[in-house]
Amino acid sequence: MWNQVYDPLHSAVLSTIAAAVPVVTLLVLIASGRVKAHIAAIIAVILTNLIAIFIFTMPANMSIRASALGVVAGFFPIGWIVLNVIFLYQITVATGQFELLKRAVGGVTEDRRLQLLLIAFSFGAFFEGASGFGTPVAITGSVLIGLGFSPLAASGLSLIANTAPVAYGALGTPIQGLASVTGLDPYILGAMVGRQLPIFSLIVPFWVVWAFAGWKGMKDVWPAILVTGVTFAVPQFVISNYINPWIVDIGASLISMGCLILFLRVWQPKQLWLSPALRGRDESAATMTKPAAMDRTPLTQRELWTALLPWIIVCVVMLIWGNGAFKTWANSIFTVNYPVPELHNMINKVPPVAAKPTPEGAVFAFTYLSFTGTGMLIAAIISAALAGFSPARMIVEYGRTVRLCAISLITISAMLAIGTLTRLSGVDATLGLAFAATGVLYPFFGTLLGWLGVALTGSDTASNILFGNLQKITSEQLGLSPILMAAANSSGGVMGKMIDAQSIVVASTATNWYGHEGTILRFVFWHSIVLASLVGLFVTLQAYVWPFTAMVLK
Numbered sequence: 074m075w076n077q078v079y080d081p082l083h084s085a086v087l088s089t090i091a092a093a094v095p096v097v098t099l100l101v102l103i104a105s106g107r108v109k110a111h112i113a114a115i116i117a118v119i120l121t122n123l124i125a126i127f128i129f130t131m132p133a134n135m136s137i138r139a140s141a142l143g144v145v146a147g148f149f150p151i152g153w154i155v156l157n158v159i160f161l162y163q164i165t166v167a168t169g170q171f172e173l174l175k176r177a178v179g180g181v182t183e184d185r186r187l188q189l190l191l192i193a194f195s196f197g198a199f200f201e202g203a204s205g206f207g208t209p210v211a212i213t214g215s216v217l218i219g220l221g222f223s224p225l226a227a228s229g230l231s232l233i234a235n236t237a238p239v240a241y242g243a244l245g246t247p248i249q250g251l252a253s254v255t256g257l258d259p260y261i262l263g264a265m266v267g268r269q270l271p272i273f274s275l276i277v278p279f280w281v282v283w284a285f286a287g288w289k290g291m292k293d294v295w296p297a298i299l300v301t302g303v304t305f306a307v308p309q310f311v312i313s314n315y316i317n318p319w320i321v322d323i324g325a326s327l328i329s330m331g332c333l334i335l336f337l338r339v340w341q342p343k344q345l346w347l348s349p350a351l352r353g354r355d356e357s358a359a360t361m362t363k364p365a366a367m368d369r370t371p372l373t374q375r376e377l378w379t380a381l382l383p384w385i386i387v388c389v390v391m392l393i394w395g396n397g398a399f400k401t402w403a404n405s406i407f408t409v410n411y412p413v414p415e416l417h418n419m420i421n422k423v424p425p426v427a428a429k430p431t432p433e434g435a436v437f438a439f440t441y442l443s444f445t446g447t448g449m450l451i452a453a454i455i456s457a458a459l460a461g462f463s464p465a466r467m468i469v470e471y472g473r474t475v476r477l478c479a480i481s482l483i484t485i486s487a488m489l490a491i492g493t494l495t496r497l498s499g500v501d502a503t504l505g506l507a508f509a510a511t512g513v514l515y516p517f518f519g520t521l522l523g524w525l526g527v528a529l530t531g532s533d534t535a536s537n538i539l540f541g542n543l544q545k546i547t548s549e550q551l552g553l554s555p556i557l558m559a560a561a562n563s564s565g566g567v568m569g570k571m572i573d574a575q576s577i578v579v580a581s582t583a584t585n586w587y588g589h590e591g592t593i594l595r596f597v598f599w600h601s602i603v604l605a606s607l608v609g610l611f612v613t614l615q616a617y618v619w620p621f622t623a624m625v626l627k
Contacts, residue, residue, distance in 0.1 A: 076421045076430065077499030079506055081129050091128050092503040095121040095491060096529055099574060104598070106591035110578055111480050114487030121491050125498035136494060138416040138435070143493030145437055147486030147575075151207055151531075153446030155579050156482065158211040160474040161453035162219070162583075165383050167470065168460040171219050173380035176372055178220060182337050184345045185222070186282050186294050190301045192216050193234035194278050195330040198305065201235060202322020203391035205243030205534075207579045208445060209235050212387075214583030222349040224589065226285060228580035229351075229596040232571035234281050236604065237274040237305070239533050239567040240266050241313070241321035243445075244395040247563050248318040251537035255545045255559050261626055263318025265560035267310050268624045269611060270567070273604070274306035274325075284600060287352045293342050300336045305329035323392070383456040387449070394448035403442035411437045416497070425509075426502045426543050433497055481582035488575040492530040496539055501529050505540050509547040516616040519544055519558050520565035520609035524601075527569030531576060536566045553616055557625050561612040568605035571597045 082088045095117050102113035118140060125131040125139075165171040178188055193213045200209040210231045217227035240247055245263065252259035278301045283291040291298070308325040316324075372380065393399050412418075418432040441447060457467050495501040508522040509515065522544070526536025540562055548558035570576055577590050577597075586593075614621040 074419055074421055075132055075135065076423050077426070077502065078130050079426065079499055079503045085507065085510070088503050089507040091124060092500045094124060095495065095500070099491065100594065103574060103577070104591050104594050109588055110574070110581070110590040111484040111487065114484050114491070114574065118487050118490045121494050121500070125494055125500060129498050129500060131498045135416055135420065136498065138413050139494045139497040140490045142413050142416070142435055142437060143490030144486040146493060147489030148482060149439065150444045150446055151489065151575060152482040152485045153444055154207050154449060155211050155485065155582055156474060156478050157446045157449035157453055158208060159215065159478055159582065160471055161383060161387065161449060161456060162215040163470055163474055164453055164457045164460065164462065166219070170380055170383055170460065173372065173376050174216070175220050176370070177377055177380045180372060181334055182341065183347060184294065184342055185349055186286050186290060186346050187297055187337060188220060189217070189230060189281060189285055190278055190297060191330065191333055192220070193231050194281060194301060195305070195326055195333060197231065197235050198238040198322050198326035198329070199388070200391065201238040201242045202244065202320070202326060203388070203395050205246060207576065208391070208449070210576055210579050211583045214580050218584045220349070223351065224584045224586035225592060225596060226349060226351050228584045228586060228593050230281055230285055232576060232580055232593070232597050233284060233600055234277065236567045236570055237270060237277045238322040238326065239570050240270055240563045241318055242533065244397070245319040245321065247533040247537050250534040251541045251559055251563055254538050254541040255555070257545070257556060257559060259318060261556055262560055263321070264314045265556050265626050266318070266563050267313025267321070269560060269564040269608070269615070271306035271310045272611065273608065274309055275302040278302045280600070280604070285351055286346060290346060290352060293344065296340060297333065297336060301329055301333050304332040382459065383452070386455050387452045390448045390452040391445070394443065394445055400443040404440045407440070407442045409439040411439065413437065420497055422499070422502070425506065425546060428542070428546065435497065477585070478582055480587060481578050484578045485575055488531060488578065492535065495529060501526070501539060502543070505543050509543060512551070515547060515551055516553065516558065516561065516613040517609040519547065520561040520612045521605055523562035523565035524569040524605040526562070527566040528573050531573040533563055533566040533570065536569070537563050554625050557612065557615060564612070565605055565608050568601050568608060572601045
């Protein structure tokens with residue numbers, strides 16, 4: 074057994090600096106734009122191994138095995154989702170269904186700001202609720218690029234929009250993960266998150282349109298933005314507090330989408346925004362091909378169903394694949410659990426990160442049938458078959474998709490290697506303890522701890538599992554509500570989703586904008602920092618200031 078060491082340099086400051094080196098290096102290399110994302114990720118993996126072994130005293134064989142586990146976990150399930158989403162997109166383009174979808178969306182509104190609300194926010198929130206794990210950014214990014222949005226707008230704005238629903242993603246998986254490590258009731262945790270995020274569900278639609286079109290561009294469509302935000306935020310609060318945390322995103326997104334479409338039947342802006350580029354700061358505008366003029370001929374009923382059919386199939390399949398009963402059934406048919414030798418349960422997480430020495434599991438669960446990516450592949454195959462694709466043509470198209478995504482899949486696997494290694498070596502726990510030492514300011518910095526966790530791991534679920542118990546222990550020591558701070562970990566984490574390297578690579582893959590990950594990161598970084606800080610300020614008000622304290626569940 075090896076016990077994690079959280080202060081290897083016998084100085085909290087120096088140990089924290091050492092722990093921060095891998096992630097800072099990764100972000101700086103990507104943001105510089107001079108190093109390709111996959112090279113930056115490989116360099117960061119090597120650096121993380123050196124720090125884990127030579128500073129944090131992790132045995133070398135464990136460090137290497139942890140990295141290998143992360144590489145495999147990067148492809149299954151994350152890379153597997155991305156690959157099959159792009160495969161579906163390629164099929165809809167090849168069959169002409171995507172061209173019909175563009176006309177269908179144009180039939181609702183030609184205004185780019187309103188298309189952004191409909192696709193990036195409401196449609197993306199549905200896929201976050203149904204499957205999560207990169208699916209919404211992959212789908213909305215590819216749809217927006219197909220609608221003619223510039224690569225930076227399609228990827229960056231999809232990342233910003235995919236924040237408010239993340240805490241309830243994949244049918245409430247982050248909440249369930251948080252409950253599993255804290256021992257708190259998932260219904261109570263879900264309700265507490267539902268008393269924090271709705272205000273940001275109101276803000277994010279305004280924020281996305283402002284980031285795209287500027288203040289005046291946002292102001293001109295504020296009624297539609299308000300409808301979108303209110304009809305998502307109110308159901309988000311009601312469902313999370315009075316029904317359950319599992320169907321929050323599904324319900325809220327469908328209501329929001331339906332209300333926006335109905336509203337746009339009776340209201341349209343006086344001036345239509347037809348530019349697909351970010352106002353005044355689109356670094357991709359020079360490389361963007363001007364979209365062809367959209368065919369404005371109204372779709373027949375048959376054409377409309379043809380356009381929507383692949384996405385209806387995806388929605389149905391994702392709802393099935395996200396269902397717990399289905400997962401249990403599928404896993405009973407096909408599951409291969411591989412405990413990594415000399416790593417599984419051979420590392421102890423120790424106080425103060427855990428209440429008592431707790432072995433860290435290291436199992437690769439190859440639950441192929443229940444992987445979200447497998448559901449996406451099945452949806453793509455069904456869509457292709459109904460469109461008249463032969464099996465041979467499907468294989469050719471799939472091979473083309475693999476070649477298209479190869480570099481991105483390597484990058485995603487390297488990112489997960491970093492996340493897995495930092496978790497098992499205790500490197501990220503050292504960063505967490507630095508946040509936990511902030512005393513009276515802990516509600517603010519504890520929220521940012523959730524943000525850091527998602528930025529490191531790429532997953533709100535992983536961040537909750539990583540830091541949830543630390544939030545509970547620290548809040549109890551400081552006399553704060555453990556429910557408040559555990560929930561704040563998840564609520565703050567959603568704003569880290571837009572800057573985690575894994576999500577950025579998914580976005581660049583979906584928009585076919587390889588090699589520009591640094592541009593995307595630079596665009597979203599300050600949005601992420603400011604929004605996370607606003608969540609932290611709101612949680613601080615909940616902790617100390619009436620009437621916000623009345624919102625805290627005891």
